Every structure is written in C-alpha cells, then in structure tokens.
Amino acid sequence: MFTGIVTGQGTIEAIESFPEQDLAVLTLRAPGHTENLGLGGSLAVNGVCLTATELDGETLKVDVMGETLRRTTTGELTTGISVNLERCTQAGARLDGHVVQGHVDTVGEVLGREDHGQWTTFRISIDDAYAPLTAEKGSIALDGISLTITGVSPATSTGGHWVEVGIIPITLAETTMGSRQIGDKINIEVDVLAKYVARLNEFGGQK
CATH class of the missing domain: 2.40.30.20 (Elongation Factor Tu (Ef-tu); domain 3)
Incomplete structure (x- = not known):
C-alpha cells in the first residue's frame, strides 16, 4: 500500500x-x-x-x-x-495522502493547464467507466500523486468525462506534474473505497 x-x-x-x-x-x-x-x-x-x-x-x-x-x-x-x-507505507506510519494501491485503473490525457500564480489547475480526461467513481473533494492518484479533486464533469456529459485538480508549487517542483502539458498521458487510480462501493452495489439487488 x-x-x-x-x-x-x-x-x-x-x-x-x-x-x-x-x-x-x-x-x-x-x-x-x-x-x-x-x-x-x-x-x-x-x-x-x-x-x-x-x-x-x-x-x-x-x-x-x-x-x-x-x-x-x-x-x-x-x-x-x-x-x-x-x-510502500510501513505499518503505523502517518497517512498523509490517501490509500493508494499502486493498481492503475486507466490512463487519462491532460486537457488543460491553467496557472494561477500560487497554484495550477489541471483538467484530465477520464474513461467513462471510471468517471462515476470520482467526486468533487474526493481523492484521486495521478501518476502516483495523491490529489484532491476540485471539479468533475457533469454526469450527463456527452463530450467525454474529466476531473480537475489544483496543485501547489511544491508539488509541481517535487513531482513530474511540473512538466506536464496538454496532450500528455497520465496514470489514474481512482479511490479504492469508491470501487468497492460500486462493486457492492452491483450485487445489491441479488439474493
């Protein structure tokens, strides 16, 4: 983990x-x-x-x-x-990010990058199958970086789904996100808790 x-x-x-x-x-x-x-x-x-x-x-x-x-x-x-x-995380260590398995779900593409001085917004495409597992203020791992989702595409979006994250300067400097530009591909791992909830719901109507 x-x-x-x-x-x-x-x-x-x-x-x-x-x-x-x-x-x-x-x-x-x-x-x-x-x-x-x-x-x-x-x-x-x-x-x-x-x-x-x-x-x-x-x-x-x-x-x-x-x-x-x-x-x-x-x-x-x-x-x-x-x-x-x-x-990998040692047992008993402080959990500063969120639970990340290292099991990438899908690959997204940088659709937009907007610098705001003290922080930068990235918009990343996400496969339709995984979009329901994302939520504003929820967690996501992009190229292994624990980030908070600041925006999501509408559930009814017909132009492809996306998520947005805000990244501070130290994260840009200490990770590969600082060099990411529009068109670059990024590994995405959605929150494992959301995956389990979705799977349980698939069996919800069965007896």
Whole structure:
C-alpha cells in the first residue's frame, strides 16, 4: 500500500522489451529509494506498483508484464525520462495522502493547464467507466500523486468525462506534474473505497 506522497524522482536508464514473453524489463536509477528495499520489494513508479528483481546500489531492475504495459503509461516510457517514486507505507506510519494501491485503473490525457500564480489547475480526461467513481473533494492518484479533486464533469456529459485538480508549487517542483502539458498521458487510480462501493452495489439487488 502507498499514500500517494511522492518521495522523489528517478530516471529510466534502460528498457528491454521481450515481445515473445509479453514483458519488458526496466532499469531504474532511484536515489534514496533502494536502501533496505530488498529483492521482491515494492516501489511505486508513476503510481504503478512494481517489484524489484535486481538491485545494484541506487539502481534496480523491475519486470513489467503485458497487462501493466497496456493499462498504464509504463509502455510509453523512454530512457532518460523522470518518474515519480514512492516506497510502500510501513505499518503505523502517518497517512498523509490517501490509500493508494499502486493498481492503475486507466490512463487519462491532460486537457488543460491553467496557472494561477500560487497554484495550477489541471483538467484530465477520464474513461467513462471510471468517471462515476470520482467526486468533487474526493481523492484521486495521478501518476502516483495523491490529489484532491476540485471539479468533475457533469454526469450527463456527452463530450467525454474529466476531473480537475489544483496543485501547489511544491508539488509541481517535487513531482513530474511540473512538466506536464496538454496532450500528455497520465496514470489514474481512482479511490479504492469508491470501487468497492460500486462493486457492492452491483450485487445489491441479488439474493
């Protein structure tokens, strides 16, 4: 489990693709995030929970299966790009963000960015299937960052659904959101509590 409080950025150093195995192997430099990680340890990379398969100082390798490559932006990463990092949460630690599983639901696109001096508004598209799981003042994870939703598209929207978030300067500076522009793709994980409620409602009329 994670909290969506990004603790640093890493760099993609190499990408190996194995199409016959429906797999990719990423080599990632992650300063400050490998100490006591251990093989099999979890690290959120742009909000995607990945497992360390090799460790060498501040560099690690992770295997990324086809499902993850297709459902997240991981399949579009290139060498040299910066990514958000977060170690998994220790039991008893302060929960500064919200419950984030590292299980990305869908990929959205930056539809708008508006700077307001001391904060910046982003509008992000969201798949119609996940729009009902978002609410104004609710929580959402964008590229692994725990954020509060400041606006949502109307339920009756016919032009595609979206969410808006407001981001303060320190978050822009310490995460990849500072470089995000219109057209960029972003990993989205909706609130896990909303997913469970929706699933329970699907069975509500059954006996």
